[in-house]
Amino acid sequence: MSSVHSEAARLLGARIRDERQRFAINQMELADLAGLHFTNLGKIERGQANPSLHTILRIAGALNLNPGALLDGMTADMLPDRPHRVTVADLIRAREANT
Template identity: 70%
Template sequence: MNPTVSEAARLLGSRIRGERLRFAISQMELAELSAVHFTNLGRIERGQANPSLHTIIRIAGALNLDPSVLVAGLAPDLVPVPAHRVTVADLIRAREAQDGTAS
């Protein structure tokens, strides 16, 4: 069995699966409605795929949801940390230090 991509992917997949089951439709039916291959939808629901923005929007549309419902609360700490992590605050501090404008 393939491991999940991240906790964020697992949560997204769980939300999609929950909505699909709420409507009592199969993966095949949701896949057809959202123009996503059914094997990819299965991988997404299990958290084993990292769907593109377009795929998330198509799935949400097929479920009559705003895509924000599927991604609400998903935060950076739920995805793997890159080897090199810099935030916009770090960038601004570095620029200010370089310019000599640091407070």
């Protein structure tokens, strides 16, 4: 069985599943409304897929949601193997300290 991609993927999937269940529709119905294959939607809901922006927008549209609601509160710290922990604010502070 595939593992969860990241905490962000797990949370996104849980939010999509919760919204789908709130409307009392199954994965096949939501996938059809969003123009996806139901197996892909299942992987997304389990956090086993990293959906593209287009896929997130399709799902949010089908659920009549602002896509931001699905991503609210998520941060880059929820991603595995983040290459840099430095932010643009850190970079600017370092530049100002060197001048």
